[in-house]
Amino acid sequence: MIQENKNQSSFGMIGLGTMGSNLLQNIADHGYNCSGYDNDPKKVDTLNNLSRNDIHAYSDLKAFVENLKSPKTVMMLVPAGKIVDAVIGELLEVLDKGDIIIDGGNSHFTDTERRFADLEKKGYHFVGMGVSGGEEGARKGPSMMPGGDKNAYETIKPVLEKIAAHVNGEPTVAYMGERSAGHFVKMVHNGIEYALMQLISETYEVMKKGLQMDDKEIYEVFKKWNDGRLKSYLIEITRDIFAYKKKGEDHLFFNDIKDEAKAKGTGKWTSQAAMDLTVPVPIIDIAVSMRDLSKYKDLRTKASQMYPDPKEIKFTDKKGEYIAQLEEAFYFAMVSAYAQGMHLLYSANEEFKYDLNLDLIAKIWRGGCIIRSEFLEDIYAAYKKDSKLKHLFLDDSVHKNLLKSISGIRTVVSDAALHGIAVPAFAVALSYFDNFRNEEMPANLIQAQRDFFGSHTYELRGKEGVFHTDWEDGGN
Numbered sequence: 001m002i003q004e005n006k007n008q009s010s011f012g013m014i015g016l017g018t019m020g021s022n023l024l025q026n027i028a029d030h031g032y033n034c035s036g037y038d039n040d041p042k043k044v045d046t047l048n049n050l051s052r053n054d055i056h057a058y059s060d061l062k063a064f065v066e067n068l069k070s071p072k073t074v075m076m077l078v079p080a081g082k083i084v085d086a087v088i089g090e091l092l093e094v095l096d097k098g099d100i101i102i103d104g105g106n107s108h109f110t111d112t113e114r115r116f117a118d119l120e121k122k123g124y125h126f127v128g129m130g131v132s133g134g135e136e137g138a139r140k141g142p143s144m145m146p147g148g149d150k151n152a153y154e155t156i157k158p159v160l161e162k163i164a165a166h167v168n169g170e171p172t173v174a175y176m177g178e179r180s181a182g183h184f185v186k187m188v189h190n191g192i193e194y195a196l197m198q199l200i201s202e203t204y205e206v207m208k209k210g211l212q213m214d215d216k217e218i219y220e221v222f223k224k225w226n227d228g229r230l231k232s233y234l235i236e237i238t239r240d241i242f243a244y245k246k247k248g249e250d251h252l253f254f255n256d257i258k259d260e261a262k263a264k265g266t267g268k269w270t271s272q273a274a275m276d277l278t279v280p281v282p283i284i285d286i287a288v289s290m291r292d293l294s295k296y297k298d299l300r301t302k303a304s305q306m307y308p309d310p311k312e313i314k315f316t317d318k319k320g321e322y323i324a325q326l327e328e329a330f331y332f333a334m335v336s337a338y339a340q341g342m343h344l345l346y347s348a349n350e351e352f353k354y355d356l357n358l359d360l361i362a363k364i365w366r367g368g369c370i371i372r373s374e375f376l377e378d379i380y381a382a383y384k385k386d387s388k389l390k391h392l393f394l395d396d397s398v399h400k401n402l403l404k405s406i407s408g409i410r411t412v413v414s415d416a417a418l419h420g421i422a423v424p425a426f427a428v429a430l431s432y433f434d435n436f437r438n439e440e441m442p443a444n445l446i447q448a449q450r451d452f453f454g455s456h457t458y459e460l461r462g463k464e465g466v467f468h469t470d471w472e473d474g475g476n
């Protein structure tokens, strides 16, 4: 339990950028004396200029550490990668064995795995913790996914529970599991984030081109959806983006933004990890690929002249009625995005022995984080009912709701295909589902082909063993 001491700080933060500065102020707001350190003197000045007597920022690492109460607790919120290793290296020069180091950034889980083992060997307590909620979340209440040293988590738990967002009076933070579990869970959170953002952008494309709706009408749809079962942080901010005009301008500001999406990499890591674990997460894969395709503006511009739109891109004149189908389609694909992410967590847990609780993950994602949504209540209920649920599609309540939404997604995907409008995340959500419910996939043909050209062998129905055929002997 961290004790207060008037002269020394209970909590230290390294990296006083967007996340670090806001999280530190949040911690101080809850009654803890805090210290901050950054190698950028401007960030140090900005924090000191707040003139809070419960926050002291330093440009000197030694002075920063000396002002911390022992055993010392230091969190890093610096860019992921080599910088984290460099900061840990510097910290080991000034910390004592038994001190706690928390990495709150978006570190790759394999880096966290290595750092955890190394620091444990050296006698330091290491917590790899995903933090979500962006700038506002860090300041007012994020969702946090700590993993690693359980005793260290118990020490910092009272602080984390105070600064987290709260849903029904409960904090959106919990110990995720062993070693790199916290950063694995955060990575999958971000993969789902990519998928949901891609789905929302495709929904916009359908409304704009397929239904020829104007920005005001599209705003009204997102507004309405945010009052219903699609209520979520990402729909809410999309609604607000559809209302945002710069002072003195008459058009929506986001229309001035280039159509080239950037990425820091957590979505790609999710797809890579899923492929390594042989878990299909195609809706996340396609979201990553579409951000990548968006960067090829010159190729897209040339191709748009070579391959014009079909004669009629408008789906229907009855846009009011169509929006109900689009809502069903969105619901269906959104469920698929969460289901694929949860499936990945289920399998990673088996493989990496993290000791994850999927119900607890859904519980702490209900508030504070970027993918918080009304639907997370259903996910939480499903895993609470059956903590060993292998796939969300198999839950009774999800099953009932998916059945009611299939017609909407089939309509939207087929209309989009006929009218030349790209909805790859919707399409992949539907095809994933159609194969998930397909007892007889055509994978036997793939096995035959592999054996034909590479003698890779195959297994037979109803017969034990592994077989090879000389396909060129003509058969009978």
Ligand SMILES: NC(=O)C1=CN([C@@H]2O[C@H](COP(=O)(O)OP(=O)(O)OC[C@H]3O[C@@H](n4cnc5c(N)ncnc54)[C@H](OP(=O)(O)O)[C@@H]3O)[C@@H](O)[C@H]2O)C=CC1
Residues within 6 Å of the ligand: 014, 015, 016, 017, 018, 019, 020, 037, 038, 039, 040, 043, 077, 078, 079, 080, 083, 086, 087, 104, 105, 106, 107, 131, 132, 133, 134, 135, 264
């Ligand atoms: N922004 C967001 O919404 C979210 C970010 N994250 C993750 O949190 C981490 C921090 O992100 P964010 O706050 O946005 O990043 P910022 O770039 O805003 O802040 C990072 C700060 O760390 C400082 N820094 C870099 N190297 C060192 C060093 N060796 N010693 C001390 N300070 C250093 C930087 O200074 P300088 O500028 O001089 O390099 C900067 O002030 C990242 O891993 C990010 O992926 C997680 C959730 C949400």
Ligand SMILES: O=C(CO)[C@H](O)[C@H](O)COP(=O)(O)O
Residues within 6 Å of the ligand: 106, 131, 132, 133, 134, 190, 193, 262, 263, 264, 265, 266, 267, 370
């Ligand atoms: O972690 C986050 C939210 O939870 C970050 O905002 C996320 O890193 C943004 O990712 P990208 O820059 O790849 O879109």
